[in-house]
Structures are given as C-alpha cells and as structure tokens.
Amino acid sequence: MISFSMPVRVFFGENAVAENSAVFERFSGKKAFIVTGARSAKESGALRDVSAALSKHAIEYEVWSDVVPNPGVELVYRGAKEARKCGAAFVIGIGGGSAMDAAKVIALLAVNPIPKAAIFAGSPEPKALPVIQIPTTSGTGSEVTPNSVLSNDTDMTKTSVASPAMFADTAFVDPRYTVTMDRKTTADTAVDAMTHAVEGMMSKRAGRLTDALAAEAIGCFVSAEPALLGEEEISMKERASLLYASTVAGMVIAQTGTVGVHAMGYQLTYHRSVPHGRANGFILTDYLAAVEKHDPVIVSTILEELGLEDLCELRTLMDRLLGPRPAVSDFEIEGFAKRAAAAPGMRNGAVVLTESEIRSVYRRSLA
Numbered sequence: 037m038i039s040f041s042m043p044v045r046v047f048f049g050e051n052a053v054a055e056n057s058a059v060f061e062r063f064s065g066k067k068a069f070i071v072t073g074a075r076s077a078k079e080s081g082a083l084r085d086v087s088a089a090l091s092k093h094a095i096e097y098e099v100w101s102d103v104v105p106n107p108g109v110e111l112v113y114r115g116a117k118e119a120r121k122c123g124a125a126f127v128i129g130i131g132g133g134s135a136m137d138a139a140k141v142i143a144l145l146a147v148n149p150i151p152k153a154a155i156f157a158g159s160p161e162p163k164a165l166p167v168i169q170i171p172t173t174s175g176t177g178s179e180v181t182p183n184s185v186l187s188n189d190t191d192m193t194k195t196s197v198a199s200p201a202m203f204a205d206t207a208f209v210d211p212r213y214t215v216t217m218d219r220k221t222t223a224d225t226a227v228d229a230m231t232h233a234v235e236g237m238m239s240k241r242a243g244r245l246t247d248a249l250a251a252e253a254i255g256c257f258v259s260a261e262p263a264l265l266g267e268e269e270i271s272m273k274e275r276a277s278l279l280y281a282s283t284v285a286g287m288v289i290a291q292t293g294t295v296g297v298h299a300m301g302y303q304l305t306y307h308r309s310v311p312h313g314r315a316n317g318f319i320l321t322d323y324l325a326a327v328e329k330h331d332p333v334i335v336s337t338i339l340e341e342l343g344l345e346d347l348c349e350l351r352t353l354m355d356r357l358l359g360p361r362p363a364v365s366d367f368e369i370e371g372f373a374k375r376a377a378a379a380p381g382m383r384n385g386a387v388v389l390t391e392s393e394i395r396s397v398y399r400r401s402l403a
C-alpha cells in the first residue's frame with residue numbers, strides 16, 4: 037500500500053514570488069500576518085519581494101518578527117493572539133525552520149482553541165488559516181511538511197505538533213534567499229536535509245516512492261559536497277541544488293517522519309544549544325552503526341546513495357563539514373538517552389534501538 041499526500045503547491049526557482057504572485061490574488065482586500073525571525077526575511081530580500089506582491093494585489097499585512105531559534109509554546113500562542121487581533125485571513129512564514137514552524141502552528145491556533153497543555157496532541161480539526169511558506173535556509177523542508185517542532189519544556193526536549201491542516205497552501209522556494217546564509221549555517225542545514233532523506237529510508241513508513249525521493253535529495257547533497265567543503269563562494273547552482281534537496285527531503289519526511297537521529301539530536305539542541313542540523317550530523321554515523329547490527333542492508337544502501345565506502349568515511353565527512361563535537365558528561369548522557377528513548381520518533385524506525393544502545397550511540401558520537 038502506498039499512501040502519499042503532498043497538497044502543497046511548490047514554485048521552485050529564482051524569482052518564484054514575483055513570477056507567481058497571482059497566487060495572492062484570492063486574498064485581495066484581505067490581511068496577511070507575516071511570521072519571521074529577526075533578520076533573514078529582510079536580509080535575504082524575501083520580505084521585499086513578498087511586500088511587492090502583496091501591494092500589487094491590495095493586500096494589507098502585519099510583520100511579526102518575534103520568532104527566536106527553537107521557538108517554544110508561549111511564543112506561538114502569543115503569535116496566534118496577534119494574528120487574531122489583526123484580523124489575518126492567512127499567514128506567511130519567511131525564514132528557516134523556526135519561522136516556518138512557528139507560522140504553521142500560529143495558523144492552526146488562530147482558528148482552534150487548543151489548550152496549551154494539549155498542544156503536542158496536535159489537532160484533529162481539519163482547519164487552520166491558509167499558510168504560504170518561504171524558506172531562507174536549505175535544510176528543514178518545513179515548507180512541505182505538516183509538522184512543527186517546538187521546544188517542549190515539560191519533557192525537556194523538542195516535540196513535533198502535527199496536523200494535516202498545517203500543510204502550506206503554497207511554497208515559494210527561491211535559492212536567491214539562501215545566499216545570505218554563512219558557510220557554517222549552509223553546511224549545518226544541508227546536513228539536516230540529508231538526514232531527513234536518510235531517516236526517511238530507515239522509517240517503518242518508508243516505501244518505494246519515498247525511497248526514490250530520498251535518493252534524489254541525497255544525490256543533490258552529494259553533488260554540493262565539494263562546494264560545502266571548499267573555500268570558494270558557494271555558487272547559485274549549488275545553492276539551488278541544496279535547496280532542492282531540502283524541499284525534496286521535506287516531501288519524504290512529510291510521509292515517513294524522522295527517526296532516531298532527530299530524536300537524539302533534539303537533546304543536544306534543547307540542552308546544549310547545538311544547531312539542529314549539526315546535532316543530527318554528530319549523531320548520524322554511530323546511529324547507523326547501531327542500526328547496522330540489526331539491518332546491514334539498509335545501512336549499505338544509504339552508504340551507496342551517499343557514495344561512501346563505509347561508516348568511517350561518513351564520520352570523516354561529518355567531521356570535515358561540522359567541526360568539533362561537544363563534550364558531554366556521562367551524567368548528561370544518562371538523561372539524554374532516557375528522554376530520547378521515550379521520544380515518538382525513536383519508535384518510528386524500522387529498527388528501534390534500546391535505551392542501552394542509544395546511550396552508547398551518544399557516548400561514541402560525542403567528545
């Protein structure tokens with residue numbers, strides 16, 4: 037049985053907003069609530085392009101630029117209150133995963149009275165304000181997923197809110213908006229996209245179609261590796277390749293979800309502020325080594341897609357792309373392993389690691 041849902045209309049390419057601004061026509065005379073972080077929406081030029089498209093169709097808008105990295109529950113409730121107050125008919129998310137993830141929960145909360153305590157249970161209600169997503173990083177693929185990952189202070193981790201209502205109506209994916217990303221962030225987010233594809237292949241929900249998309253995304257990541265590792269400026273062609281990989285890998289996890297690499301990486305991000313993609317990259321090699329003991333075929337298939345001989349080569353690649361790994365005490369690792377073992381993503385793998393295996397993956401992955 038193949039079940040595949042991708043209701044997002046994706047426009048990919050340079051000048052995607054300006055050339056397809058007719059998308060906004062149906063909101064003519066209404067109001068948009070634009071959700072962004074402090075900088076990238078402006079610096080990338082995305083906000084300027086959106087503003088021009090909205091003006092063309094007589095759409096008023098309010099810009100809410102309060103999103104911080106790794107947003108939490110309080111922030112999205114505050115955003116939803118603002119969206120209701122300004123009478124928004126739709127929401128536009130511009131930024132990296134944090135801004136786009138915040139935008140989709142704000143769109144959900146703006147029309148659903150979900151109590152804060154129940155936010156991580158998601159919403160069975162098939163309604164949310166329409167969302168338009170515009171990425172400025174090439175990693176999360178959030179523009180095509182129905183999930184939003186928020187900091188969860190109750191469980192001391194990051195947890196996904198999921199609802200089919202949170203799929204965007206439209207995604208404008210323009211590689212020009214990723215040019216202002218520095219090399220480090222470009223590498224971190226590229227590794228995030230690659231792990232989405234790899235984890236999609238290891239999911240118990242993986243299938244022929246998602247595997248084909250995962251291979252496509254991994255191929256683009258591989259083709260951009262020399263640029264990520266080099267000294268020269270990353271060209272628009274390579275930026276486009278990385279952004280395409282991110283969107284395609286997003287289409288994979290929209291079907292399969294992520295597995296243990298993300299569940300374990302969230303602990304590093306929540307407790308040690310390690311950027312999301314970097315955290316995944318630190319965990320990836322030793323997670324695959326643990327999975328290999330149960331299912332050597334899936335790991336050799338993944339290595340083949342990555343064009344690598346063995347896991348040693350993968351570790352070297354991650355070290356070159358990401359730099360030094362954080363030092364973490366045995367005491368911290370105990371807590372990380374306990375919480376990661378309880379995360380839903382951990383049970384989404386075709387191979388489910390035990391808490392003891394998770395503990396040794398952390399020990400081997402971290403300094």
Ligand SMILES: [Fe+2]
Pocket residue numbers: 175176228232298312
């Ligand atoms: Fe991710």
